[in-house]
Amino acid sequence: MSSCIYILDENLEPLISKNIKSIPNLRYIAQLFKRVYEPASPPITTSLNWHFIRIKRDSLIFLSAVHTSDYDCDIMCVISFLDQFHLLLKKFLETPVLDRNMILDNVLLIMELFEETIDFGIVQSTESSILKDYVRIKINMPDSTIINQLRDASAKDSEESDNEAKKKSKRVSGMPDLYKYLQISKSTNEKKTSTKDTFDEEGVDTYNSFIANTTVMPISWRTKGIHYGKNEFFLDVIERVQYFMDFEQGIIRTNLIHGQIFCKSYLSGMPKLKIAINKLLKRDAQFISNSKFHQCVSLESLNEKEIQFIPPDGDFVLCKYELKRHVNDPPMLKLSSYEVKAKIKKYKVQILVTIETHFKGQNSTSGLSVKVPLSQIFKDYEIDLRKPARFKSSTGNVLFNLSEDFLLWEVGAMKGGHGETKLSMTAEFALFNKEEYEKEVEELRNSMNPPPIREGPKLEELYKQIHEDDVSKTISLASNLVTMRFEVPYCTCSGLKVEYLKIEEEQLQYQSFPWVRYKTVSDEEYAYLV
């Protein structure tokens, strides 16, 4: 078993340590770890008689040190324990993300948790529902006390001087914390109202739940006795499309779909759910080999072409999958043409962009924006920003971002189709006309009139100011990408469809409401290299 356990902050300073084997110098071991630590190294490192086993969660590192003379160490146990302990802490502190301050604020609580979860390095239990029964009375939760204080304070408007002093120190120590506490209180309140019955029941027969937990182990993700007035189940299929194409050479580099099935379950009792997905029914080999399911899914059921599971309560990701698309499958949104036309004689340069959609006609994008890079054009041509740039688009607005050199064409809604729905945008910039400029300068010099008044911002000066610094002018790959952001509701790029969704609860036999939604969105990378 591990000799000692630490929780370290991002600077590898120990926040809390638990000495299991009476190690004389805990600090030294932490320092030793600091010396050998490399972020990229595997989670197990060995140095000078010590094996260090660590997991990195949020900004913290949970570390366990094992002496090399100590054979009785199942590393799997250590890592699983650290992992579970992290989850446990999150549950106890009721926060989605742990940080340094939270640990420091709850030293005693964590010490006690260590004490309860491990005896002489042997893990006893990490089930939060059980431990909450054990540790409940003595939990010193700064979060909740502070929330209470704040509530008191706002209600009574600071009566006790003692309390006020505390409150002040709190305020000084960090406003954002205050906000966070309020958030937490809010969320817990919400939770309480939504699952009021659950809480009550847990309060009454905690011992029951303990037994249930230990004996009916296979369903460790759902407690018994959950009750909702209205039984609802929400299922969202969201697909992110990643696409990258070299527009000039016409080569598609990436064409991927990252799909996720999000679920929100507000169901009573122990419901059994059955979901059929068309991909599974058709035994789509690609889908089957590239999908991962939540622990609640009984994987055997996948052979029977449906997903069977008893869902955990609340939010969870039922399934993640990744699909590759064929090169010839048209992208949902296609850049059909991109041209830069220079009309030297007219001292003008034009950028023409046309896009087209490739999805079902009855759907349309709920948000679409196209980003057109300009740095290359500014580099190739001498653009005269004293003359106004002109933009024309069939729908939507065009915005000119001067500091980062791009045009943002906000299209908004665009109807689906199979190449027939097209939208285009033209942008026109004036080129620097040397003759004209010299003539003007000459005129100005000779005439007595003041120079003509110009209204609006002086773009050329702003441009100069901003771009003074980056003299190097290296044009990176990113500045040659036409990127698109979009969202298409009610449609999945892969064609994935939920064929049916059955909810069965044998004992309660309630009516339930399943909701299914689909959406396709663009990934971070949805771009054309031009």
Next chain:
Amino acid sequence: MSDHKIFTRYKANEIRAELQSFEVKKSKVSANKRKDGLKKIIANLTLGNYNEMAYLAPEILKFWKIEDDLEVKRICHEYVRSFGIVNPKNTVEALPFILNDLKNRNEKIQIMALKTLVAVPSAEFIDEASRIIPSFVNRRSVPPDVTRTAIYALKRLDEVNHDRVVECLPFLLELIQRENVDPIIHVAALNTLNSIHESNPNLQPLKLSMETAFNSLDLLQTLNEWDKALVLDALTISAVPGSHEDAYEMIDIVLPQLQHVNTFVALNAFKFIAYLLNYVDSVNESLIKRFSNSIISLLNKPPELQFLVLRNVILLLLSRDVPLLNLDVSYFFIEFTDPIFIKDTKLECLYLLANEETLPRILEELEQYATDIDIQMSRKAIRAIGNLAVKLKHHSASECVTALLDLLEFGVEYVVQEIISVFRNILRKHPSEFKSCIKDLVKYTDSVQEPESKNAMIWIITNYSDNMSNYLQIFQIFSSKFLEETLDVQFSILNSSVKFFVRDPNPKTEKICMQMLKSCTEDSNNPDLRNRAFMYWSLLSLAQTDKAHLLSNESLKNILDGELPVIELNTKLDPVILEELELNIGTIASIYLKPVSQIFRNTRPRYLLPSPALNKSRGQLKILHDTKNWNNLESLDTLHEDFSNNRSDKSAHKKSMMNDYDKPAETVNQLKGKRKSSSTSPSKLSRKPSMLVRKLSIRKPFS
């Protein structure tokens, strides 16, 4: 209340003042303040502020006397534990209080006291512990929680006072055998007994009777996850099946645990079954499928856990000639979000999984990695392709070579370097098959930069000089900058120049050879290089002088330009070590793939205990392909056994609906494969899919 304020260094006086000032009032406020003071002590101990805190010992003892609060007690105990380690003598004063706490009616305080007692490494404490703990274990009236702690404390005590603990061992064994013992005590006794036996080489390995083993296994249902795993761990080795039937029965009991969410339990179940397979003459294929599926589901975990599982997959793939796993390669394909250590391990798995059947898919994947933006990854992928070419037979190797040549055209600098480096190994393994590639390789002579790839290039030029007309010209690219090269490249250049001359003595080669020998002996500062040059020189001159009868040209050629042995990649470990490693699934040994004795000192290696049912060699295990032969397993197991989605499985009893599963997934990788639209094919099941969808979806935009 709690804040960062607690977590700063304090002087002893400050805390003392805080503790005393509120002592008078008995109100709740002062009790809280006092607690804060105590908390500060603990915080300071965590910060390592021992010197200051040492002054507070009297205060702590005072509180111990008067307070009954659990939290205060806890702090007092924590204080003694932390101090006892640093300065055992000073804590002796606290001993009476601890002994007093042992008699407390509150179980928690008793447990606390027990823990403190063994935590302090001083003679007084150990004496007391050795006296008290066995009595706690023996007494029946003690509550189970306390007994359990006492039993685990024995384990700790064993490290300091082995003789006293040995006396308790028979009692522990009796506890395990006794009926109607609280399960948690049973587990504690089993675990403690097992680990004491294991950590003391002078004791015989623990061997349990079949009956006891079955009793322990029957408890599995009632235990929590960690205890489950501990039982499975302890029973590995110590439960020796007397016959094949016993082994089968035990496997049946443990099998459902493979599906457990906790990786620790699943992997221990795995270990236990793998161990039992040594006592079984044949095993059904469905078990292998089950193994594989449980491993695959374990891969869907946080990266650190995934890493451990992957390392164990490597172990299991290596461990038997017919591996216990049958995994589809696609699970080991790398995702760009994987941390580096996962990527490396996955590459290793891919390498091990590669065979003629899977190679095309693996190669396609590796080629993608090779063009990755991440340079390290790209290099590793190329290395892996090279290693595969060395590992596999001629036909598959040529596929690898083709892939490498394709990548070579890619022309990126580091890719070229790496390919040249791996090609040397490929050519050494398959000396004559790939001669035709050499022309392509040599084109890149100018672009090799790194010492390793230079070495490789020089080696290739030298060994295949007869395939090239202008080899000397190419060689001169290197030899002309001789002095600028790193040492190992210099060695290669020297060796090659001598080889050229010996092979084909003509004025040109002689000139180069002499030039090199000269610059080695005259310009080089490195004694090794100089010495080698002198040695060559004297050898060459010996053969040329009138003493030529001492050294014929033939033997000179043999010495300088001999045949190199064919290389083999050594992935096989010693079978004895493998057997030991298989019993250590999940431990550190499995991560490093080294025998336990090399990683942990003072331990007895695990080995299989003899039994009439023990297989003589691990190869003896047969895998049956017929489900009907193994009915007992099926009947106990309610889950449907037909894992028809076991992808790459080439089983004999394939159902007709499975037909599309044995197809390699190239069709899946549609970027390069045949056209197959993934978006527009309609569903076959629902007659009116549009209706269903309309029913199911809500016309409301996403929030």
